[in-house]
Amino acid sequence: PGGAHETDVIIIGAGPCGLFAVFELGLLGVKTHLIDIQAKPGGQAAELYPEKPILDIPAIKSITGEQLTKQLLEQIEPFGGKFHMNEMAVSLDNTPDGKWSIATDMGTTVTAPVIVIAAGGGSFQPKKPPIPGVEDFEGKSVFYAVRERSAFEGKNLVIAGGGDSALDWTLNLQPIAKSITLVHRRPDFRAAPDSVEKMHALANEQKIDFEVAQITGLKGINGQISAVSVENEKDGAYDIPCDTLLAFYGLTMKLGPIAEFGLNLTENRIEVDTEKFETSVPGIFCIGDMAAYPGKLKLILSGFHEAALMSHGAFHYVFPDRKLKFQHTTSAKGLQAQLGG
Numbered sequence: 074p075g076g077a078h079e080t081d082v083i084i085i086g087a088g089p090c091g092l093f094a095v096f097e098l099g100l101l102g103v104k105t106h107l108i109d110i111q112a113k114p115g116g117q118a119a120e121l122y123p124e125k126p127i128l129d130i131p132a133i134k135s136i137t138g139e140q141l142t143k144q145l146l147e148q149i150e151p152f153g154g155k156f157h158m159n160e161m162a163v164s165l166d167n168t169p170d171g172k173w174s175i176a177t178d179m180g181t182t183v184t185a186p187v188i189v190i191a192a193g194g195g196s197f198q199p200k201k202p203p204i205p206g207v208e209d210f211e212g213k214s215v216f217y218a219v220r221e222r223s224a225f226e227g228k229n230l231v232i233a234g235g236g237d238s239a240l241d242w243t244l245n246l247q248p249i250a251k252s253i254t255l256v257h258r259r260p261d262f263r264a265a266p267d268s269v270e271k272m273h274a275l276a277n278e279q280k281i282d283f284e285v286a287q288i289t290g291l292k293g294i295n296g297q298i299s300a301v302s303v304e305n306e307k308d309g310a311y312d313i314p315c316d317t318l319l320a321f322y323g324l325t326m327k328l329g330p331i332a333e334f335g336l337n338l339t340e341n342r343i344e345v346d347t348e349k350f351e352t353s354v355p356g357i358f359c360i361g362d363m364a365a366y367p368g369k370l371k372l373i374l375s376g377f378h379e380a381a382l383m384s385h386g387a388f389h390y391v392f393p394d395r396k397l398k399f400q401h402t403t404s405a406k407g408l409q410a411q412l413g414g
Protein backbone atom coordinates (compact mmCIF):
# COMPACT_ATOMS: atom_id res chain seq x y z
CA PRO A 74 0.00 0.00 0.00
CA GLY A 75 0.91 3.66 -0.39
CA GLY A 76 2.55 5.48 -3.27
CA ALA A 77 1.28 7.58 -6.16
CA HIS A 78 0.17 5.83 -9.34
CA GLU A 79 -1.09 6.93 -12.75
CA THR A 80 -3.27 4.93 -15.08
CA ASP A 81 -6.01 5.30 -17.71
CA VAL A 82 -9.01 4.14 -15.64
CA ILE A 83 -9.44 3.64 -11.89
CA ILE A 84 -12.01 0.96 -11.08
CA ILE A 85 -13.45 1.10 -7.57
CA GLY A 86 -14.59 -2.42 -6.69
CA ALA A 87 -13.15 -5.74 -7.82
CA GLY A 88 -16.46 -7.63 -7.89
CA PRO A 89 -17.53 -9.50 -11.04
CA CYS A 90 -18.40 -6.26 -12.85
CA GLY A 91 -15.18 -4.42 -11.94
CA LEU A 92 -13.18 -7.47 -13.04
CA PHE A 93 -14.95 -7.76 -16.39
CA ALA A 94 -14.46 -4.01 -16.93
CA VAL A 95 -10.70 -4.68 -16.99
CA PHE A 96 -11.35 -6.99 -19.94
CA GLU A 97 -13.65 -4.68 -21.90
CA LEU A 98 -11.33 -1.69 -21.37
CA GLY A 99 -8.33 -3.88 -22.16
CA LEU A 100 -9.83 -4.78 -25.55
CA LEU A 101 -9.66 -1.07 -26.38
CA GLY A 102 -6.07 -0.69 -25.16
CA VAL A 103 -7.06 1.05 -21.92
CA LYS A 104 -5.01 0.36 -18.77
CA THR A 105 -6.64 -0.08 -15.36
CA HIS A 106 -6.04 -0.04 -11.61
CA LEU A 107 -8.60 -1.65 -9.27
CA ILE A 108 -9.20 -0.73 -5.63
CA ASP A 109 -11.12 -2.99 -3.22
CA ILE A 110 -11.46 -3.01 0.55
CA GLN A 111 -11.72 -6.80 0.50
CA ALA A 112 -8.60 -8.98 0.71
CA LYS A 113 -9.63 -10.98 -2.35
CA PRO A 114 -11.39 -10.09 -5.62
CA GLY A 115 -14.87 -11.33 -6.57
CA GLY A 116 -17.15 -9.04 -4.55
CA GLN A 117 -20.42 -10.63 -3.42
CA ALA A 118 -19.78 -13.79 -5.45
CA ALA A 119 -16.53 -14.46 -3.58
CA GLU A 120 -17.61 -13.16 -0.18
CA LEU A 121 -21.29 -14.11 0.16
CA TYR A 122 -21.78 -17.25 -1.95
CA PRO A 123 -18.42 -18.76 -3.01
CA GLU A 124 -19.79 -22.31 -3.02
CA LYS A 125 -23.27 -21.69 -4.43
CA PRO A 126 -23.89 -22.50 -8.10
CA ILE A 127 -24.85 -19.53 -10.29
CA LEU A 128 -27.11 -20.77 -13.10
CA ASP A 129 -27.63 -17.67 -15.23
CA ILE A 130 -24.21 -16.76 -16.59
CA PRO A 131 -24.72 -16.97 -20.38
CA ALA A 132 -23.43 -20.22 -21.89
CA ILE A 133 -22.24 -21.58 -18.53
CA LYS A 134 -24.67 -24.15 -17.14
CA SER A 135 -23.50 -23.87 -13.54
CA ILE A 136 -20.58 -22.14 -11.87
CA THR A 137 -19.85 -21.30 -8.22
CA GLY A 138 -19.08 -17.75 -7.10
CA GLU A 139 -15.50 -18.76 -6.42
CA GLN A 140 -15.00 -20.44 -9.79
CA LEU A 141 -16.57 -17.48 -11.64
CA THR A 142 -14.08 -15.18 -9.92
CA LYS A 143 -11.18 -17.48 -10.79
CA GLN A 144 -12.22 -17.63 -14.46
CA LEU A 145 -12.70 -13.86 -14.66
CA LEU A 146 -9.20 -13.39 -13.24
CA GLU A 147 -7.82 -15.78 -15.87
CA GLN A 148 -9.66 -13.97 -18.64
CA ILE A 149 -8.43 -10.50 -17.64
CA GLU A 150 -4.89 -11.55 -16.77
CA PRO A 151 -3.35 -10.59 -20.16
CA PHE A 152 -4.45 -6.98 -19.66
CA GLY A 153 -2.44 -6.60 -16.45
CA GLY A 154 -4.88 -4.57 -14.34
CA LYS A 155 -3.14 -3.58 -11.11
CA PHE A 156 -4.93 -4.51 -7.88
CA HIS A 157 -4.90 -2.44 -4.68
CA MET A 158 -6.62 -4.87 -2.32
CA ASN A 159 -7.40 -4.28 1.37
CA GLU A 160 -7.78 -0.58 0.57
CA MET A 161 -10.91 1.56 0.77
CA ALA A 162 -11.33 4.36 -1.78
CA VAL A 163 -12.09 7.28 0.52
CA SER A 164 -11.79 10.53 -1.43
CA LEU A 165 -12.06 11.96 -4.90
CA ASP A 166 -10.22 15.06 -6.13
CA ASN A 167 -9.55 16.98 -9.33
CA THR A 168 -5.96 17.37 -10.47
CA PRO A 169 -4.71 20.64 -12.02
CA ASP A 170 -4.45 18.94 -15.44
CA GLY A 171 -8.12 17.95 -15.44
CA LYS A 172 -7.78 14.35 -14.26
CA TRP A 173 -9.24 12.54 -11.27
CA SER A 174 -7.38 11.37 -8.25
CA ILE A 175 -8.60 8.74 -5.78
CA ALA A 176 -7.01 8.36 -2.35
CA THR A 177 -7.32 5.23 -0.23
CA ASP A 178 -7.36 4.83 3.54
CA MET A 179 -3.93 3.19 3.26
CA GLY A 180 -2.32 6.30 1.76
CA THR A 181 -2.30 5.20 -1.89
CA THR A 182 -3.29 7.71 -4.58
CA VAL A 183 -4.19 6.82 -8.15
CA THR A 184 -4.68 9.43 -10.86
CA ALA A 185 -6.51 8.87 -14.17
CA PRO A 186 -8.75 10.65 -16.65
CA VAL A 187 -11.60 8.20 -15.91
CA ILE A 188 -13.12 6.61 -12.83
CA VAL A 189 -15.42 3.59 -12.96
CA ILE A 190 -17.40 2.90 -9.83
CA ALA A 191 -18.19 -0.82 -9.67
CA ALA A 192 -18.85 -0.77 -5.95
CA GLY A 193 -21.84 -3.16 -5.96
CA GLY A 194 -23.90 -2.98 -2.80
CA GLY A 195 -21.18 -0.81 -1.29
CA SER A 196 -18.03 -1.62 0.57
CA PHE A 197 -18.02 -4.60 2.85
CA GLN A 198 -17.64 -3.42 6.41
CA PRO A 199 -17.31 -5.54 9.51
CA LYS A 200 -20.24 -5.86 11.88
CA LYS A 201 -19.38 -4.66 15.36
CA PRO A 202 -19.44 -7.27 18.10
CA PRO A 203 -22.04 -6.52 20.80
CA ILE A 204 -19.43 -6.17 23.57
CA PRO A 205 -19.99 -3.32 26.05
CA GLY A 206 -17.24 -0.66 25.86
CA VAL A 207 -15.58 -2.16 22.76
CA GLU A 208 -15.30 1.32 21.14
CA ASP A 209 -12.57 2.31 23.64
CA PHE A 210 -10.26 -0.36 22.23
CA GLU A 211 -11.09 -0.30 18.50
CA GLY A 212 -8.14 0.25 16.19
CA LYS A 213 -5.71 0.03 19.12
CA SER A 214 -5.99 -3.49 20.45
CA VAL A 215 -9.33 -4.66 19.03
CA PHE A 216 -9.60 -5.22 15.25
CA TYR A 217 -12.30 -6.49 12.90
CA ALA A 218 -10.06 -7.28 9.94
CA VAL A 219 -6.46 -8.18 9.22
CA ARG A 220 -5.02 -5.52 6.93
CA GLU A 221 -1.39 -6.51 7.52
CA ARG A 222 -0.63 -9.96 8.84
CA SER A 223 2.72 -8.91 10.31
CA ALA A 224 0.94 -6.53 12.74
CA PHE A 225 -0.08 -9.62 14.75
CA GLU A 226 3.37 -11.17 15.03
CA GLY A 227 4.27 -12.09 18.61
CA LYS A 228 0.83 -11.13 19.96
CA ASN A 229 -1.30 -12.94 22.51
CA LEU A 230 -4.45 -13.09 20.43
CA VAL A 231 -8.06 -13.85 21.15
CA ILE A 232 -9.91 -14.53 17.89
CA ALA A 233 -13.71 -14.42 18.14
CA GLY A 234 -16.27 -15.77 15.68
CA GLY A 235 -17.47 -18.95 14.01
CA GLY A 236 -17.24 -18.28 10.27
CA ASP A 237 -14.55 -18.65 7.64
CA SER A 238 -12.72 -15.44 8.61
CA ALA A 239 -12.28 -16.50 12.25
CA LEU A 240 -11.09 -19.97 11.22
CA ASP A 241 -8.87 -18.82 8.35
CA TRP A 242 -7.10 -16.24 10.51
CA THR A 243 -6.69 -18.68 13.39
CA LEU A 244 -4.85 -21.04 11.03
CA ASN A 245 -2.99 -18.26 9.23
CA LEU A 246 -1.75 -16.37 12.30
CA GLN A 247 -0.94 -19.41 14.43
CA PRO A 248 2.65 -19.68 13.15
CA ILE A 249 3.48 -16.03 13.95
CA ALA A 250 1.35 -15.19 17.01
CA LYS A 251 2.72 -15.85 20.51
CA SER A 252 -0.58 -17.46 21.54
CA ILE A 253 -4.07 -17.81 20.08
CA THR A 254 -7.36 -18.53 21.83
CA LEU A 255 -10.31 -19.02 19.49
CA VAL A 256 -13.60 -18.15 21.20
CA HIS A 257 -16.94 -19.15 19.68
CA ARG A 258 -20.29 -19.29 21.43
CA ARG A 259 -21.15 -22.72 20.00
CA PRO A 260 -19.03 -25.83 19.36
CA ASP A 261 -20.10 -25.96 15.69
CA PHE A 262 -18.93 -23.57 12.95
CA ARG A 263 -20.26 -21.94 9.76
CA ALA A 264 -16.92 -22.45 8.04
CA ALA A 265 -15.26 -24.79 5.56
CA PRO A 266 -15.11 -28.25 7.23
CA ASP A 267 -11.45 -28.57 6.28
CA SER A 268 -10.54 -25.42 8.25
CA VAL A 269 -12.55 -26.63 11.26
CA GLU A 270 -10.67 -29.93 11.19
CA LYS A 271 -7.29 -28.18 10.98
CA MET A 272 -8.25 -25.91 13.88
CA HIS A 273 -9.20 -28.91 16.07
CA ALA A 274 -5.91 -30.59 15.16
CA LEU A 275 -3.97 -27.49 16.33
CA ALA A 276 -6.02 -27.43 19.57
CA ASN A 277 -5.27 -31.14 20.17
CA GLU A 278 -1.56 -30.41 19.73
CA GLN A 279 -2.00 -27.51 22.22
CA LYS A 280 -0.76 -25.02 19.63
CA ILE A 281 -3.94 -22.99 20.11
CA ASP A 282 -6.77 -22.94 22.67
CA PHE A 283 -10.39 -23.28 21.66
CA GLU A 284 -13.04 -22.06 24.10
CA VAL A 285 -16.80 -22.42 23.69
CA ALA A 286 -17.98 -19.29 25.48
CA GLN A 287 -19.78 -15.99 25.09
CA ILE A 288 -17.72 -12.77 25.31
CA THR A 289 -19.21 -10.50 27.98
CA GLY A 290 -16.67 -7.69 28.32
CA LEU A 291 -13.12 -6.43 27.93
CA LYS A 292 -10.52 -5.50 30.54
CA GLY A 293 -7.75 -2.97 30.00
CA ILE A 294 -6.83 0.71 30.08
CA ASN A 295 -6.04 3.45 27.55
CA GLY A 296 -7.23 1.39 24.61
CA GLN A 297 -4.99 -1.56 25.48
CA ILE A 298 -6.84 -4.73 26.46
CA SER A 299 -5.38 -7.10 29.04
CA ALA A 300 -8.13 -9.74 29.02
CA VAL A 301 -11.37 -10.79 27.38
CA SER A 302 -14.11 -11.71 29.88
CA VAL A 303 -16.21 -14.69 28.87
CA GLU A 304 -18.76 -17.09 30.31
CA ASN A 305 -20.26 -20.47 29.58
CA GLU A 306 -22.52 -22.98 31.34
CA LYS A 307 -19.72 -25.34 32.34
CA ASP A 308 -17.21 -22.90 33.86
CA GLY A 309 -19.28 -19.77 34.61
CA ALA A 310 -17.50 -16.42 34.14
CA TYR A 311 -13.73 -16.20 33.62
CA ASP A 312 -11.08 -14.05 31.91
CA ILE A 313 -8.76 -14.95 29.03
CA PRO A 314 -5.58 -12.83 29.28
CA CYS A 315 -4.48 -11.37 25.92
CA ASP A 316 -3.17 -8.18 24.32
CA THR A 317 -5.17 -8.23 21.07
CA LEU A 318 -8.73 -9.20 20.11
CA LEU A 319 -9.66 -9.98 16.51
CA ALA A 320 -13.46 -10.20 16.25
CA PHE A 321 -15.09 -11.60 13.07
CA TYR A 322 -18.87 -11.17 13.41
CA GLY A 323 -19.71 -10.98 9.70
CA LEU A 324 -19.91 -8.18 7.16
CA THR A 325 -22.49 -5.64 6.07
CA MET A 326 -22.40 -3.57 2.91
CA LYS A 327 -22.46 0.21 3.12
CA LEU A 328 -22.23 2.87 0.40
CA GLY A 329 -19.46 4.44 2.49
CA PRO A 330 -17.27 7.31 1.28
CA ILE A 331 -18.64 7.17 -2.30
CA ALA A 332 -21.73 8.97 -0.95
CA GLU A 333 -19.52 12.06 -0.59
CA PHE A 334 -18.20 12.03 -4.18
CA GLY A 335 -20.80 14.61 -5.31
CA LEU A 336 -22.64 12.28 -7.72
CA ASN A 337 -26.42 12.22 -8.20
CA LEU A 338 -27.85 9.38 -6.12
CA THR A 339 -31.15 7.50 -6.10
CA GLU A 340 -31.80 5.38 -3.01
CA ASN A 341 -28.09 5.03 -2.28
CA ARG A 342 -27.22 4.06 -5.84
CA ILE A 343 -25.60 6.20 -8.52
CA GLU A 344 -27.64 7.57 -11.42
CA VAL A 345 -26.25 6.78 -14.88
CA ASP A 346 -27.32 7.10 -18.50
CA THR A 347 -27.88 3.84 -20.37
CA GLU A 348 -25.79 4.76 -23.39
CA LYS A 349 -22.39 4.95 -21.69
CA PHE A 350 -23.20 4.34 -18.00
CA GLU A 351 -21.75 7.73 -17.17
CA THR A 352 -22.81 9.49 -13.96
CA SER A 353 -23.86 13.12 -13.51
CA VAL A 354 -20.14 14.01 -13.52
CA PRO A 355 -18.27 13.70 -16.87
CA GLY A 356 -15.49 11.11 -16.79
CA ILE A 357 -17.01 9.20 -13.86
CA PHE A 358 -18.89 6.04 -14.82
CA CYS A 359 -20.80 3.51 -12.73
CA ILE A 360 -21.61 -0.12 -13.56
CA GLY A 361 -22.96 -3.20 -11.77
CA ASP A 362 -25.25 -3.29 -8.74
CA MET A 363 -24.38 0.30 -7.77
CA ALA A 364 -25.75 1.76 -11.03
CA ALA A 365 -29.29 3.18 -10.98
CA TYR A 366 -31.33 3.51 -14.19
CA PRO A 367 -34.87 2.60 -15.25
CA GLY A 368 -35.24 -1.18 -15.48
CA LYS A 369 -31.91 -2.00 -13.80
CA LEU A 370 -31.55 -5.66 -12.84
CA LYS A 371 -28.98 -6.51 -10.19
CA LEU A 372 -27.53 -9.41 -12.15
CA ILE A 373 -23.97 -10.24 -13.11
CA LEU A 374 -24.87 -10.48 -16.80
CA SER A 375 -26.31 -6.93 -16.73
CA GLY A 376 -23.08 -5.64 -15.19
CA PHE A 377 -21.05 -7.33 -17.95
CA HIS A 378 -23.12 -5.54 -20.62
CA GLU A 379 -22.73 -2.25 -18.75
CA ALA A 380 -18.94 -2.77 -18.68
CA ALA A 381 -18.85 -3.09 -22.49
CA LEU A 382 -20.83 0.10 -23.12
CA MET A 383 -18.97 2.04 -20.42
CA SER A 384 -15.65 1.10 -22.07
CA HIS A 385 -16.66 2.73 -25.34
CA GLY A 386 -17.55 5.93 -23.45
CA ALA A 387 -14.37 5.86 -21.34
CA PHE A 388 -12.14 5.35 -24.41
CA HIS A 389 -12.81 8.91 -25.63
CA TYR A 390 -11.58 10.44 -22.35
CA VAL A 391 -8.43 8.31 -22.35
CA PHE A 392 -7.62 8.82 -26.04
CA PRO A 393 -9.37 12.07 -27.06
CA ASP A 394 -7.58 12.15 -30.45
CA ARG A 395 -8.13 8.54 -31.45
CA LYS A 396 -11.05 7.03 -33.32
CA LEU A 397 -12.46 3.91 -31.68
CA LYS A 398 -12.18 0.98 -34.06
CA PHE A 399 -14.79 -1.61 -33.11
CA GLN A 400 -13.52 -5.17 -33.55
CA HIS A 401 -14.88 -8.63 -32.83
CA THR A 402 -12.49 -10.75 -30.80
CA THR A 403 -12.91 -13.49 -33.44
CA SER A 404 -11.29 -11.35 -36.12
CA ALA A 405 -8.91 -9.02 -34.24
CA LYS A 406 -5.47 -10.51 -34.97
CA GLY A 407 -3.57 -8.36 -32.44
CA LEU A 408 -6.00 -9.21 -29.66
CA GLN A 409 -5.88 -12.89 -30.49
CA ALA A 410 -2.12 -12.89 -30.07
CA GLN A 411 -2.48 -11.11 -26.73
CA LEU A 412 -5.36 -13.24 -25.44
CA GLY A 413 -4.12 -16.54 -26.75
CA GLY A 414 -7.23 -17.19 -28.89
Ligand code: FAD
Nearest residue numbers: 086088089090109110116117162192193195196361362373
Ligand atom coordinates in the same frame (compact mmCIF):
# COMPACT_ATOMS: atom_id res chain seq x y z
P1 FAD B 1 -20.08 -6.50 -5.88
O1 FAD B 1 -20.05 -7.94 -6.20
O2 FAD B 1 -20.95 -6.04 -4.77
O3 FAD B 1 -18.59 -5.99 -5.64
C1 FAD B 1 -18.33 -4.67 -5.26
C2 FAD B 1 -16.98 -4.56 -4.62
O4 FAD B 1 -16.68 -3.17 -4.42
C3 FAD B 1 -16.89 -5.22 -3.26
O5 FAD B 1 -15.83 -6.17 -3.24
C4 FAD B 1 -16.65 -4.05 -2.29
O6 FAD B 1 -15.80 -4.38 -1.21
C5 FAD B 1 -15.99 -3.02 -3.20
N1 FAD B 1 -16.14 -1.63 -2.74
C6 FAD B 1 -17.28 -0.90 -2.60
N2 FAD B 1 -17.00 0.36 -2.19
C7 FAD B 1 -15.66 0.43 -2.07
C8 FAD B 1 -14.76 1.46 -1.69
N3 FAD B 1 -15.18 2.69 -1.36
N4 FAD B 1 -13.44 1.18 -1.67
C9 FAD B 1 -12.97 -0.06 -2.01
N5 FAD B 1 -13.79 -1.07 -2.38
C10 FAD B 1 -15.11 -0.83 -2.41
N6 FAD B 1 -26.41 -12.51 -9.61
C11 FAD B 1 -26.61 -13.28 -10.72
O7 FAD B 1 -26.46 -12.79 -11.84
N7 FAD B 1 -26.98 -14.59 -10.60
C12 FAD B 1 -27.14 -15.20 -9.38
O8 FAD B 1 -27.50 -16.39 -9.33
C13 FAD B 1 -26.91 -14.43 -8.21
N8 FAD B 1 -27.03 -14.98 -6.96
C14 FAD B 1 -26.79 -14.21 -5.86
C15 FAD B 1 -26.85 -14.80 -4.58
C16 FAD B 1 -26.61 -14.06 -3.45
C17 FAD B 1 -26.69 -14.71 -2.09
C18 FAD B 1 -26.28 -12.68 -3.58
C19 FAD B 1 -26.01 -11.84 -2.35
C20 FAD B 1 -26.21 -12.08 -4.82
C21 FAD B 1 -26.47 -12.83 -5.98
N9 FAD B 1 -26.38 -12.27 -7.26
C22 FAD B 1 -26.55 -13.05 -8.37
C23 FAD B 1 -26.09 -10.83 -7.45
C24 FAD B 1 -24.65 -10.62 -7.84
O9 FAD B 1 -23.79 -11.16 -6.86
C25 FAD B 1 -24.39 -9.13 -8.01
O10 FAD B 1 -25.21 -8.65 -9.05
C26 FAD B 1 -22.93 -8.89 -8.37
O11 FAD B 1 -22.06 -9.33 -7.36
C27 FAD B 1 -22.70 -7.39 -8.60
O12 FAD B 1 -21.36 -7.23 -8.94
P2 FAD B 1 -20.62 -5.84 -8.72
O13 FAD B 1 -19.26 -6.05 -9.31
O14 FAD B 1 -21.48 -4.75 -9.23
O15 FAD B 1 -20.55 -5.63 -7.15
